[in-house]
Amino acid sequence: xxxxxxxxxxxxxxxTLRTKIEAFSSHPPHQHSRSWCGGKPKLVIVQVGDNEESAxxxxxxxxxxxxxxxVVEHQKLPGDVSEKDLLAVIAKLNADxxxxxxxxxxxxxxxxxxxxxxxxxxxxxDVDGLGGVNVKRLWENKKSxxxxxxxxxxxxxxxxxxxxxxxxxxxxxxxxxxxxKPTAMAFLNADATVTIxxxxxxxxxxxTRSADILVVAAGKPHFIQRDDVREGQVIIxxxxxxxxxxxxxxxxxxxxxxxxxxxxxxxxxxxxxSPVPGGVGPMTVASLFQNLVSAYEIQTxx
Numbered sequence: 001x002x003x004x005x006x007x008x009x010x011x012x013x014x015x016t017l018r019t020k021i022e023a024f025s026s027h028p029p030h031q032h033s034r035s036w037c038g039g040k041p042k043l044v045i046v047q048v049g050d051n052e053e054s055a056x057x058x059x060x061x062x063x064x065x066x067x068x069x070x071v072v073e074h075q076k077l078p079g080d081v082s083e084k085d086l087l088a089v090i091a092k093l094n095a096d097x098x099x100x101x102x103x104x105x106x107x108x109x110x111x112x113x114x115x116x117x118x119x120x121x122x123x124x125x126d127v128d129g130l131g132g133v134n135v136k137r138l139w140e141n142k143k144s145x146x147x148x149x150x151x152x153x154x155x156x157x158x159x160x161x162x163x164x165x166x167x168x169x170x171x172x173x174x175x176x177x178x179x180x181k182p183t184a185m186a187f188l189n190a191d192a193t194v195t196i197x198x199x200x201x202x203x204x205x206x207x208t209r210s211a212d213i214l215v216v217a218a219g220k221p222h223f224i225q226r227d228d229v230r231e232g233q234v235i236i237x238x239x240x241x242x243x244x245x246x247x248x249x250x251x252x253x254x255x256x257x258x259x260x261x262x263x264x265x266x267x268x269x270x271x272x273x274s275p276v277p278g279g280v281g282p283m284t285v286a287s288l289f290q291n292l293v294s295a296y297e298i299q300t301x302x
Contacts, residue, residue, distance in 0.1 A: 002161065002272035004236070006153070009160045010282035014068050017286075017293055021069040024296070041296035042071040043101040043127065043289075044093050048086065048112065049079030054105045064285050070292060073099075083112050087120050094122040100299055101127035101292040106178065124298060127291040130178070138182055141189040146291045151183045153283030154215065154236055155190070157274065163213070163234055166191035171208055173197045173224070173260075174217030179238055183215055204228070221258035226265045235273040237261040238280050 025039030043065060045058055058074055065072035077086060086104075093102050102125045104117050118126075123133035129146035137145025147155075158165060170192040174180035184194045197207050199218070208214055209230045216224050217238035229235065239260025259276030267273060274280055 001267050001270060004157055004161055004234075004272055004274040004279055006157060006274060006279040006282040009157055010064075010286040012160070013156070013286040013290065014064065017068040017070075017289055020293055024300075025069075040069060040071045041100045041289075041292050042073065042098055043103070043292050044073045044075060044099050045103050045105055046086075046089060046093075047074065047076045047105045048081055048108045049077075051105075051107065054107070058105060060285055061288065064289060068289060070289060079109050080111075083116065086112060086117060090117070090120045094120075094125060097299075099125065100296040101125055103128045103288070125295060127288060127295055129182070129291065135182070138185055138189075146294070147186060147287075148178065148182045149288040149291065150179050150238065150280060150284045151186045152287035152290065153280055154183055154238070155186055156287060157236070157280065157283050158213070158234070161272065163272065165213070167193075168212040169193050169195070169210060170213045170215065171195045171197055171211035172215045172217065173204075173208065174215075174219070174238070176217065179217040183217070183238075187213075187215075209233075216260040218260050220260055222260070222262040222265075224261040224266070226262070226269060229266045229270050231269055232271040233269075235261055235266065235270050236280065237263070237274050237276050240276055240281060 021040060045061060047054055047058060062072045062074065075089065077089065090102065093099050102121045106114065108114060108117060118130045119132050121131055123131055126134050127146055129148040134145040138147060165187060170187045172180055172184045172194065175196055175198045180196065184196050188194045195207060197204055201207060205228045208224065208228045211233060213234045213236065214229065215236040215238065219239060221239065221241040221243050237259040241258050243256060243258045257277045261273065263273065263275060
């Protein structure tokens, strides 16, 4: 059984991006351009409210950005910020030529429209690839758009391990706009035959066992178990949920990270699997910064 190690691939991507950014700084193509920013691609992360899980993801992004030499700025807004004021912040960042990438950390409070907010980001700075223009480019299989970071990470992970996609049957469990739908489309663009399954799917186990490549993004820990897989499959586990582990004492319970696939239950059956943590998660962060560096190249005409 092959473990698809996202940390290993992330580190390889980091080396490549760091070399590129060093080259930007050493040989700036257009120093007169206000978007040059000293040769350092700049990402601004806008966070609304105090979601601790979001704060953890932001810290991971900042750490990776520092590793490769990018500039990462975190702008935190109060949880009760109005949509008008949030859109004004985004408009200002769109107009700032020293900013090459913008993301609004999801989730955002319910009084804000996620679609309106994400679509307000200029397409050339939408490095999360979630805005309407970039989604349409993915649907049309145009290479000019930014692929959503998790989807891009999944495809890069398979590519690194030389796992063929064309002609394979891919089953994606989950239909979210963030992961399920764009991932299904990316596989379709790569000449796979794609089935999208979800919580209302009947005979789910039969469908998951039929897959050559099974991508699970259901958001339910250990949702897929040994009866849902077959010998030789490639499993991509996108899920990441904190669940209670060992009870350390009467007052403290250890929390552990679980994937949507019961790794220990299926590992002796399947051909390859991405672990949780350490599989798709690191790839998502690396892919975001691949998009940022591409955005920098486009905006500065490197």
